[in-house]
Amino acid sequence: MSDEPLLRARDLVKEFPVAGTGGLFRPARSFTVVDAVSFDLHAGQTLALVGESGSGKSTTARLAARLIDVTSGTVHLAGRDITHLKGKDLQEVRRSVQMVFQDPFSSLNPRHTVERIVTAPLRYQKRPIPGGTRAVARALLDRVGLDPAYIDRYPAQFSGGQAQRIGIARALAVGPRVLVCDEAVSALDVSVQAQIINLLRELQREEGFGCLFIAHDLAVVRQIATSVAVITAGKVVEAGERDVVFDHPQHEYTRKLLAAVPRIRSEWEAARRQKAAAR
Ligand SMILES: Nc1ncnc2c1ncn2[C@@H]1O[C@H](COP(=O)(O)OP(=O)(O)O)[C@@H](O)[C@H]1O
Numbered sequence: 001m002s003d004e005p006l007l008r009a010r011d012l013v014k015e016f017p018v019a020g021t022g023g024l025f026r027p028a029r030s031f032t033v034v035d036a037v038s039f040d041l042h043a044g045q046t047l048a049l050v051g052e053s054g055s056g057k058s059t060t061a062r063l064a065a066r067l068i069d070v071t072s073g074t075v076h077l078a079g080r081d082i083t084h085l086k087g088k089d090l091q092e093v094r095r096s097v098q099m100v101f102q103d104p105f106s107s108l109n110p111r112h113t114v115e116r117i118v119t120a121p122l123r124y125q126k127r128p129i130p131g132g133t134r135a136v137a138r139a140l141l142d143r144v145g146l147d148p149a150y151i152d153r154y155p156a157q158f159s160g161g162q163a164q165r166i167g168i169a170r171a172l173a174v175g176p177r178v179l180v181c182d183e184a185v186s187a188l189d190v191s192v193q194a195q196i197i198n199l200l201r202e203l204q205r206e207e208g209f210g211c212l213f214i215a216h217d218l219a220v221v222r223q224i225a226t227s228v229a230v231i232t233a234g235k236v237v238e239a240g241e242r243d244v245v246f247d248h249p250q251h252e253y254t255r256k257l258l259a260a261v262p263r264i265r266s267e268w269e270a271a272r273r274q275k276a277a278a279r
């Protein structure tokens with residue numbers, strides 16, 4: 001395996017214009033939402049982007065997935081500079097980088113059957129689908145732990161966890177190299193969260209995709225991440241391997257985030273008591 005990261009972001013900057021500026025006598029002003037963010041995501045690994053709401057996580061993910069254009073900075077996919085791709089080349093890249101969103105119901109068309117939903121990314125390719133869409137849809141449902149007999153149902157007939165499995169099946173349809181999960185388990189109950197996380201880990205083991213996993217919940221991040229980047233006000237303030245960041249946070253902001261998770265805080269306190277007792 002080469003050391004080349006699958007997805008390499010360097011100094012990503014995104015500025016949005018301030019509404020109401022930019023007239024003849026009002027110079028256009030902008031505010032910076034993502035401010036020189038860099039990261040490497042390797043195949044088969046999960047990089048978690050963590051931070052409070054509004055810190056710029058989703059915008060960073062959208063830049064990296066080339067859903068929006070950068071103000072400056074670069075994105076490389078498997079060594080290829082994809083920062084300014086357009087048209088057909090961009091469509092190709094967008095297929096290799098698939099997204100799973102927070103609210104499965106709002107990202108699944110309620111009027112489409114599951115078969116149509118999960119095979120949509122394949123149909124965009126306008127190539128013949130080996131075995132036909134029904135067979136492919138059945139196989140995809142099976143992969144994400146759903147009964148293949150459900151292919152004729154509509155999203156409203158599923159639970160939140162099942163709907164998220166459908167969203168994952170759709171993302172997998174085109175064999176992505178990178179899966180971007182933007183708060184993909186945040187709206188689910190804790191027990192369902194664990195099931196979806198296990199599913200993602202299992203699929204990643206089989207498929208080898210890199211996963212950019214965005215979450216504000218550090219308890220969830222600890223279950224899935226290989227490495228962690230902590231982001232606040234559009235800047236990465238701390239990054240490293242998961243256990244290093246969790247066990248030895250360097251930045252005050254990271255400590256604050258960690259201390260806000262009761263389970264993590266109580267583990268710290270137990271470790272400190274143990275150390276004190278050993279002295
Ligand atoms: N298209 C946009 N136009 C203007 N501001 C935006 C746009 N998208 C996001 N923002 C702003 O950028 C900031 C970061 O948003 P976001 O990346 O969604 O944060 P997070 O995912 O960490 O909650 C927020 O202040 C948000 O209002």
Ligand SMILES: [Mg+2]
Nearest residue numbers: 057058059183
């Ligand atoms: Mg977000």
